Amino acid sequence: MDLFSENDLVARILSSDILIRIGKAALYYLVGILIIRLTSFLTRRLTSSKVSRQSRMILNKIVTYVGMSVLLVVILAELGVNLAALLGAAGILGLAVGVASQKSLGNMVSGLFLLSERSFEIGDVIKVGDKAGIVHDVDLLSVKMRTFDNLLVRIPNETLISTEVINITRYPIRRMDFEFSVPMDTDLTALETLLRESAESNPVSLEEPRAIFLLKKWDHDGIAVLFGAWFLKEDYIELKNSMFRDITTRLTDANITVSMPRIRVESGPAESADGGNRTEPE
Amino acid sequence: MAVKKRNGTVPESTAAEEHWSVALDMNGERQVDLSDGRTVLLKRNGVELLSAISLPDEEDVNDPVFDVTILDGEGPTFIIPMLPDKPLVLQPDAELRILPDARIRAHIPIPLGIGVVYGEGEEARLIREFPAIHLSKTWFGEPFDGEAAYSWKTTFSDGLGPRQPDERIAYCPLVIRNESPEVLGFQRLILRVPFLSLYAVRAHIYTDRVTVRFRGQSQVSQVSIEKGPQKGLDSAVRIFGPRSKSDRALLRRSFSFIKNLYTG
Numbered sequence: 001m002d003l004f005s006e007n008d009l010v011a012r013i014l015s016s017d018i019l020i021r022i023g024k025a026a027l028y029y030l031v032g033i034l035i036i037r038l039t040s041f042l043t044r045r046l047t048s049s050k051v052s053r054q055s056r057m058i059l060n061k062i063v064t065y066v067g068m069s070v071l072l073v074v075i076l077a078e079l080g081v082n083l084a085a086l087l088g089a090a091g092i093l094g095l096a097v098g099v100a101s102q103k104s105l106g107n108m109v110s111g112l113f114l115l116s117e118r119s120f121e122i123g124d125v126i127k128v129g130d131k132a133g134i135v136h137d138v139d140l141l142s143v144k145m146r147t148f149d150n151l152l153v154r155i156p157n158e159t160l161i162s163t164e165v166i167n168i169t170r171y172p173i174r175r176m177d178f179e180f181s182v183p184m185d186t187d188l189t190a191l192e193t194l195l196r197e198s199a200e201s202n203p204v205s206l207e208e209p210r211a212i213f214l215l216k217k218w219d220h221d222g223i224a225v226l227f228g229a230w231f232l233k234e235d236y237i238e239l240k241n242s243m244f245r246d247i248t249t250r251l252t253d254a255n256i257t258v259s260m261p262r263i264r265v266e267s268g269p270a271e272s273a274d275g276g277n278r279t280e281p282e
Numbered sequence: 283m284a285v286k287k288r289n290g291t292v293p294e295s296t297a298a299e300e301h302w303s304v305a306l307d308m309n310g311e312r313q314v315d316l317s318d319g320r321t322v323l324l325k326r327n328g329v330e331l332l333s334a335i336s337l338p339d340e341e342d343v344n345d346p347v348f349d350v351t352i353l354d355g356e357g358p359t360f361i362i363p364m365l366p367d368k369p370l371v372l373q374p375d376a377e378l379r380i381l382p383d384a385r386i387r388a389h390i391p392i393p394l395g396i397g398v399v400y401g402e403g404e405e406a407r408l409i410r411e412f413p414a415i416h417l418s419k420t421w422f423g424e425p426f427d428g429e430a431a432y433s434w435k436t437t438f439s440d441g442l443g444p445r446q447p448d449e450r451i452a453y454c455p456l457v458i459r460n461e462s463p464e465v466l467g468f469q470r471l472i473l474r475v476p477f478l479s480l481y482a483v484r485a486h487i488y489t490d491r492v493t494v495r496f497r498g499q500s501q502v503s504q505v506s507i508e509k510g511p512q513k514g515l516d517s518a519v520r521i522f523g524p525r526s527k528s529d530r531a532l533l534r535r536s537f538s539f540i541k542n543l544y545t546g
Binding site for chain 2: 205206232
């Protein structure tokens with residue numbers, strides 16, 4: 001009798017249109033995925049030379065998310081699910097999830113602000129706190145950055161929106177500053193000439209904007225000097241190494257010493273006020 | 283990049299043309315001296331092209347370190363003159379002022395580098411490039427928006443007359459017209475040499491003629507490049523086409539008036 005009932009159930013399922021609906025839904029899924037992937041591919045191809053990598057990525061994500069949502073609705077409708085009731089339930093569920101995941105929602109809202117602000121894009125070199133690296137991915141929840149020693153750093157959008165972000169490669173040229181102090185008796189005119197010659201002879205230092213030479217202040221090490229040479233952002237390492245080396249050589253040749261901060265450490269028994277050695281109590 | 287097709291339509295060859303566009307034999311070698319004393323060494327062994335550059339203070343030029351390029355066939359290899367790959371920011375060596383409605387006509391000398399090209403006509407491919415002399419890098423425009431260029435100090439003497447023949451120098455016929463009601467006292471002028479072609483005329487090499495119309499500091503200037511050799515040089519032969527296509531938006535920004543922007 002039981003066996004008969006089971007067979008009856010299977011027969012009823014087979015005879016009903018449920019199987020056909022499942023089959024149709026599976027077909028919709030396969031075709032839908034294919035269409036979404038094709039649209040995503042075409043979007044990437046058509047915009048590759050016209051828009052930035054970041055805009056391309058956002059556009060691609062919008063196409064994928066919208067496509068997946070439409071596909072989900074179509075499949076559920078095909079399976080006979082009451083969408084109005086489901087959306088009502090989803091609203092209540094969404095509220096509950098929202099309350100439970102306020103941080104994530106905060107990150108998503110911050111992500112939207114970051115995207116609209118466009119203070120950096122994929123491929124830019126940014127510095128956040130003590131971390132610097134190349135922006136690798138900008139998502140709704142976080143920004144992923146690859147550091148120069150090849151580590152992946154994930155920074156939540158909420159952190160980024162409320163902290164100082166330095167975009168190192170936003171502008172095509174940069175100024176590299178060399179700051180040091182020289183003794184009070186240094187010939188400052190000769191020092192300026194020496195530094196300017198170093199910049200002029202450097203193949204990657206830009207002739208214009210002209211390098212800046214600034215006597216900043218008198219400090220406890222002597223006279224604080226700032227010398228800044230301009231360069232194309234891609235020449236950073238080459239300029240830094242070559243100018244550092246050249247300035248050091250030129251200063252040495254010109255007998256100009258750079259004042260170093262010093263700490264004097266003395267060992268042995270401390271002298272007493274009357275000039276004699278103070279005897280420590282036993 | 284386009285290199286002149288060497289066919290029967292070419293007028294009688296000129297000294298400058300013969301100096302350049304030299305074909306390297308299948309198993310030949312050649313040395314070319316650059317204006318700064320360096321020597322470019324080229325060797326062709328069938329499909330293998332070896333190139334090297336030696337500095338003037340290197341004693342042993344017979345044992346240089348060669349770069350090797352493997353070619354896809356046995357097509358011809360040419361040595362051609364090349365204009366710099368970036369624009370030149372011209373700095374007059376003396377203060378220059380042009381009154382309203384006046385104009386200056388000058389020949390601007392531009393150092394030529396060497397290019398090694400494989401193939402002919404539209405199929406020609408640039409394999410190696412050796413700049414003629416070291417040109418200082420500079421920036422034209424604001425620090426947040428401008429373009430990279432080379433700095434080039436030159437004389438803006440009036441006149442388009444013949445210059446000292448030198449196959450390693452190209453002369454750019456330049457006309458600056460002041461069409462504004464103010465005196466034009468400029469410090470920098472950008473000359474976008476990658477948009478220019480080269481022409482050989484007897485012992486000289488010329489570029490296209492460039493005309494710049496100044497309409498005031500607040501107005502964009504108009505730059506026109508007249509394709510072809512300047513008037514009166516009918517025997518000119520084009521030996522090298524422009525390196526890049528001209529951009530109208532870029533051509534409008536020509537003058538720079540130095541401001542104290544960078545000293546802070």
